[in-house]
Amino acid sequence: MTLLELLEGPLWIASASIFVAFAAFRLIVILFTGRREAEARPAGSPFLGALRTILGHFLPWRRLLGNGKAWFVTIAGYSFHIGLFVLLLFAAPHVEFIREKIVNLPWDPIPRWGFILSAQFAFAGLITLWLRRFVDPVVRLISRPDDHVAAGLTFIVMLTGCMALGEQSAFLRGLHLGLVELWLIYFPFSSLMHTFTWPFSRGFTGAMAGRRGTRA
Amino acid sequence: MTSDTTEKHRNFDKQRDLPDEVRVENAMAGFIAEFGPRAQSWMNACVRCGLCAEACHFYLATGEEKYTPIHKIKPFEDAYALTHGPFSWLHGLLGRKPKLTIEELEEWEELIYDSCNMCGRCTLACPMGIDIASLVKDARRGMYAAGLLPDRLARIVRNAEKQHSPFGSPEDFRKTIKEIEKEYGIPLPLDKPKADVLMTITPEALENRHFGVASMARVLHHLGYDWTFCSDAFEATNFGYLSGNMELQGALTVRLIDKAREIGASMLIVPECGHAWGATRWEAAKWYGAPVDDIKIRHIVEVLADAVEDGKLECRPVGESATFHDPCQQIRRGGLEEKPRILMRALGMELREMDPHGLDAFCCGGGGGVLANERAGPLRLKAFELKKRAVEETGADHFVTSCNICEMTLGRDIEATGFGKQIESLIDLIGANMITDQPPLKAPGSGAKPKGVGKRAAGAKKAGKGRSAARRKPAAKK
Ligand code: SF4
Ligand code: SF4
Numbered sequence: 052m053t054l055l056e057l058l059e060g061p062l063w064i065a066s067a068s069i070f071v072a073f074a075a076f077r078l079i080v081i082l083f084t085g086r087r088e089a090e091a092r093p094a095g096s097p098f099l100g101a102l103r104t105i106l107g108h109f110l111p112w113r114r115l116l117g118n119g120k121a122w123f124v125t126i127a128g129y130s131f132h133i134g135l136f137v138l139l140l141f142a143a144p145h146v147e148f149i150r151e152k153i154v155n156l157p158w159d160p161i162p163r164w165g166f167i168l169s170a171q172f173a174f175a176g177l178i179t180l181w182l183r184r185f186v187d188p189v190v191r192l193i194s195r196p197d198d199h200v201a202a203g204l205t206f207i208v209m210l211t212g213c214m215a216l217g218e219q220s221a222f223l224r225g226l227h228l229g230l231v232e233l234w235l236i237y238f239p240f241s242s243l244m245h246t247f248t249w250p251f252s253r254g255f256t257g258a259m260a261g262r263r264g265t266r267a
Numbered sequence: 268m269t270s271d272t273t274e275k276h277r278n279f280d281k282q283r284d285l286p287d288e289v290r291v292e293n294a295m296a297g298f299i300a301e302f303g304p305r306a307q308s309w310m311n312a313c314v315r316c317g318l319c320a321e322a323c324h325f326y327l328a329t330g331e332e333k334y335t336p337i338h339k340i341k342p343f344e345d346a347y348a349l350t351h352g353p354f355s356w357l358h359g360l361l362g363r364k365p366k367l368t369i370e371e372l373e374e375w376e377e378l379i380y381d382s383c384n385m386c387g388r389c390t391l392a393c394p395m396g397i398d399i400a401s402l403v404k405d406a407r408r409g410m411y412a413a414g415l416l417p418d419r420l421a422r423i424v425r426n427a428e429k430q431h432s433p434f435g436s437p438e439d440f441r442k443t444i445k446e447i448e449k450e451y452g453i454p455l456p457l458d459k460p461k462a463d464v465l466m467t468i469t470p471e472a473l474e475n476r477h478f479g480v481a482s483m484a485r486v487l488h489h490l491g492y493d494w495t496f497c498s499d500a501f502e503a504t505n506f507g508y509l510s511g512n513m514e515l516q517g518a519l520t521v522r523l524i525d526k527a528r529e530i531g532a533s534m535l536i537v538p539e540c541g542h543a544w545g546a547t548r549w550e551a552a553k554w555y556g557a558p559v560d561d562i563k564i565r566h567i568v569e570v571l572a573d574a575v576e577d578g579k580l581e582c583r584p585v586g587e588s589a590t591f592h593d594p595c596q597q598i599r600r601g602g603l604e605e606k607p608r609i610l611m612r613a614l615g616m617e618l619r620e621m622d623p624h625g626l627d628a629f630c631c632g633g634g635g636g637v638l639a640n641e642r643a644g645p646l647r648l649k650a651f652e653l654k655k656r657a658v659e660e661t662g663a664d665h666f667v668t669s670c671n672i673c674e675m676t677l678g679r680d681i682e683a684t685g686f687g688k689q690i691e692s693l694i695d696l697i698g699a700n701m702i703t704d705q706p707p708l709k710a711p712g713s714g715a716k717p718k719g720v721g722k723r724a725a726g727a728k729k730a731g732k733g734r735s736a737a738r739r740k741p742a743a744k745k
Contacts, residue, residue, distance in 0.1 A: 073354075080353035081311055085303035089552040092560055094602050104396050112392045114627050115321055124316050124394070189317040189332045193341075198315050240354055245314050245395065252312035253396030255305040263549055264602030266626060267390050267398070 055225045058232065063152065066232035073239035078247060093262040100261015101254040107266075108253050123183070131176025137161065137169040138209070144218060170213055177206055201243050208234050278642070279376040282421045283414035287369040290413040294372055295365065297412030297511070298343045298405050299351045309402060310347055312395040313337055319399060322392035324629045325382045328649040336389035336399040339378040340406045342371040376415050379406050381643035385542075386595035386630035400600070403635075407511030416510055417640040424510045427519070432502035434470035441498045443473050451481035452709030454488075456495040464494035464534045465527040467503035471671040472538065479671075481708050482698020483538070483567065489703040490574055494536075500526035503538050504672075505546035509636035517554040520546055524555075527562045534563045536570060539694055541596025541634055541670045548601070566597065568669045571697055572606035575613045582700045584615025590663040591618065592654070592677065592690070593628035594670035607669045607693055614696055616665065621657040629653050631668075633676025651680040658688060669693040 052060070090097075115121035139145060143160035150156055161169070181202040184194045208230045215223035238244065260267035285293070302310075319336040320326040326334040337344075346367035349358045385400040393399070410416055423433045430436040435443075441457065448455045456462065466487065472480050487494050500522050507515030524547075527535045537543050548564045574580035591611060597603045604625050611618045623629065632650040637643045654677070658666055666688045668674050677690040 077311070077353040081307040082304045085307060086301055087303050088301070089556050089558060091549050091552045092558040108394055108396050111318075111394075112322070114623055115318065115392055118321055120321060121318055121392075124318060128316075128394075184315075187317060189320045189326075189335050190315060192332045193315050193317060193335055193338050195315065240357075242314060245312050248308055248312040249395050251304070251308035255308050256390060256396040256398045259305070259398070260600075263600065265599060265604065267387070267396065 055221050055228075058225050058228045062232055063228070066235040070235040070238055074244065074247060077239055077244060081248065082251065090262060094264035095261050097258035097261045100259070100266070101257040104257025104260065104267050105250055105253045107257075120187075124180070127176045127179045127183075129176070130172045131180060134169045134171070134173025134176060135205075135209070138166065138173060138212065141169075142166050142212075142216075144216070166216065170209070173209060177202065177209070181206070195242070197242050200237070201241050204230070204234050204237060205243075279373040279415065280418040280421070280642075281373075281415055282418070285414055290415065291365075291367050291369055291372065293412035294409040294415070295343070295346055295350060295367055296409070298409035299347065300408060300513070301405065302351070305398075306402065306405060309395075309397045309399075310344065310352070312397055313344075314395060316394060318392045318394060319389035319397075322389045324386075324388070324632060324650040324653050325646060328653055329646070333378065334382050336383070337397070339375070339383055339399070340402050342367050342375050343402075343406050343409060372410065372413060372415055375406075376410060376417070377642075379403060379410055380417050380420065380640055381637060381646055384595065384630045384632065384635040384637055386634060387600045388595070388627070388630065391599075391627065404508075404511070407509075408513055409511070411511030411513075417636075417642055419641055420506075420510050420636050420639050423639055424506050424512055424515060427502070427506045428512075428515055431499070432470055433504075433506060434473045434502070437498035437501075440473065440496075440501050444496060444498075447477045447480050450477060450709070452706070453481050453484055455480070455484050458498055459495035459530065461531050462493050462495040463532055464492045464536060465500070465523070465530060465532045466494050466496050466536050466538075467523060467543070468496065468501050468538050469504050469540045469543070469671045470502065471504075471675055475675075476671065476692070476695075478708070479539070479692055479695050479698075482695050485703070485705050485708060486571065486580070486694070486698050486701060489701060489705050490570075490579060495530065497526050497530065503543040503547070504540050505543055506636070506639075508542055508546040508550070509639070516546060516550070520551050521554050523547060524551055524559055524562060524564075532562060534565055537564065537566045539567060539669055539671045539674075539692065541594040541601065541672060544601050544603075545596045566601070566603060566606070567694060568597065568603055568606045568610065571694070572609040575609055580613070580697070581702045582613045582615070582697060583702055585665075585696065585700055586615055586617075587664040588617040588619050588662070589614075589665035589667050590621050590658055590661040591624070591693075592621070592631060592658075592666065592668040592673055593625055594668060594673045595628070595630045595634060597670060598628065599626050607667075610669075610693055610697055611667070614700060616667075617663075619661040619663040621654075621661055623657070629657065631670075631673040631676040632680070634670075634672055638672060638676045638679075647676070648680055648683055651677075651684065655680075655684065655686050658686075665691055667691045667693050667696065 111121040111125050141161040146156055146160040184190050184198060211223065211227040211230055215227040218224065256267045317335060323334060323336050346365045349355060349363055350365045383403045385403055387398065387400040390396065390398045390400065426433045444455050444457050468480065502519065505516055505519045507513060507519055523535060537547050544566050551564065552558045571580060589611060591607055608618065621628065631654065632647040637647060668677065668690060674690050674692055681688060681690060
């Protein structure tokens with residue numbers, strides 16, 4: 052078995068399994084363990100409160116509409132996340148890989164120019180957000196080693212993905228796949244888990260505010 | 268338990284003789300004691316974007332990054348991942364030890380107690396909706412268990428534990444109520460074995476705001492309530508809630524609700540206090556394991572606003588313009604945003620809203636036990652600059668609020684900065700200007716001024732500005 056076959060076969064299965072199992076485990080622990088307290092008689096709807104906060108926090112808080120930092124984080128954040136998701140789900144090699152290994156995606160891959168555009172958005176967002184961790188005193192203070200590792204790992208996964216786009220080099224394909232597998236293994240244990248925790252965090256806060264007849 | 272262990276040059280206080288390892292253990296156990304899905308979701312969602320700093324008045328007023336809201340719980344957050352997070356067992360297997368240290372806890376005491384009012388403004392700015400105010404409350408529970416809180420707050424908590432209230436014992440309360448009765452010539456029902464409404468009170472009102480107590484009573488008489496104070500359940504302010512002493516928080520809340528049940532009350536009224544509202548209305552259920560459905564827990568502002576809307580309470584128009592300081596625990600975290608505004612309209616005041624106001628308003632800076640913590644005074648004054656600017660920009664004649672703690676905080680800050688305004692109580696304004704058959708309050712004798720009303724700000728410049736509408740003669744019926 053060649054190294055590439057190993058990466059595409061058992062190592063892919065192992066890393067994907069670790070990702071699924073540990074991410075699910077972390078979510079289960081978050082959502083189903085610990086104390087559940089009795090709540091006060093509601094003055095408003097916890098459900099609507101949760102919905103409002105889940106949706107409302109997609110945009111900066113109204114008081115920060117004139118705040119450069121908030122816009123920077125919002126624009127760079129959307130640029131990175133949208134770019135990454137387009138690459139992940141619509142890039143030709145990914146569509147092919149996902150169809151072969153996971154599920155038969157019903158859509159066509161994006162053309163090459165679409166890939167390049169998405170990659171530019173994703174890189175611009177990631178790099179500026181990461182750089183901000185070094186230059187903004189607030190973000191420098193609060194950034195954890197994990198935030199740098201997560202950003203760095205995502206960066207090299209994206210970089211090797213672009214390098215492997217031509218699919219001419221088995222080495223580059225293997226390198227990219229290997230790094231993706233490392234990223235998948237790291238994911239459930241890291242701050243990358245915000246991918247799944249955000250609706251719960253926003254939702255619980257919104258439900259609490261909704262119950263009290265206020266907004267969050 | 269001593270505060271003598273405190274060395275004056277340190278920026279932290281320590282209580283009780285405990286080995287450091289025990290303090291650290293207690294701190295962590297206290298922090299996670301009430302963790303459930305809600306807190307765990309928050310603890311697993313932060314992306315370190317720093318936007319919460321842009322909402323916190325302590326950061327905005329100082330520009331110091333240590334006041335970034337999420338940073339205030341950092342030691343607990345780090346240790347949580349290693350000892351109690353979803354993968355703590357894995358960290359254990361890998362031999363990674365908890366990182367929480369006594370030095371960190373000591374260092375963070377200032378951030379947890381001095382620089383957070385648990386006002387919840389940062390939650391609104393957080394893209395992940397993390398409720399840092401709740402996590403700071405969890406951290407305070409840990410700090411309390413570790414014996415690491417500001418000495419003055421610790422003393423107040425001890426008083427609340429030992430003698431019913433930081434104000435004093437039931438006997439002190441009875442004496443004061445009698446004094447106020449005499450002073451203002453108004454009956455104050457006390458210890459009635461049965462009543463439909465249990466009225467509660469803040470220590471500040473008993474100490475310094477006798478006029479406020481009398482005018483609140485006059486409004487309740489006007490509304491025709493069958494009400495009483497109870498000398499063994501009068502204290503509304505919950506210093507357990509503020510300090511992190513959860514046992515005390517529970518005991519104080521249960522004392523009020525059990526008393527209301529004992530006298531057959533259908534309503535318990537929370538006075539002009541914000542955290543009392545949070546502790547009683549929104550957190551009582553946890554001590555009973557079920558919502559308190561048999562007793563309506565209502566805030567005085569809510570009671571009066573509803574009376575206005577039902578046509579049971581009318582006021583003589585005060586006129587003039589006013590701006591309203593929104594107490595965070597009543598408004599942003601309490602759901603009463605519209606109520607004080609109804610009362611301002613009833614007073615015929617032209618409401619000039621501050622920027623920001625309502626749900627977005629800046630905290631007074633003294634809530635969450637910060638006012639009780641002398642050490643935090645200079646920082647609080649810096650934060651006051653934001654409020655001062657917002658008030659000035661409105662150009663309003665009156666500066667009004669509906670929380671005793673906000674009033675006390677802003678009053679002190681006004682005095683310290685020479686700001687040419689005074690802070691007025693909304694309830695006092697209602698009491699003094701309502702149209703009623705109730706006999707007017709007797710003017711307090713021998714030159715004494717109505718306590719807590721019309722306190723002139725040290726720096727008030729213009730005679731016309733900042734004059735208290737509550738000082739005028741109470742209105743007679745039309
Ligand atoms: S709750 Fe209020 S005081 Fe505390 S960190 Fe958040 S904004 Fe600052
Ligand atoms: S705003 Fe929210 S996500 Fe961003 S650093 Fe603060 S707590 Fe974390």
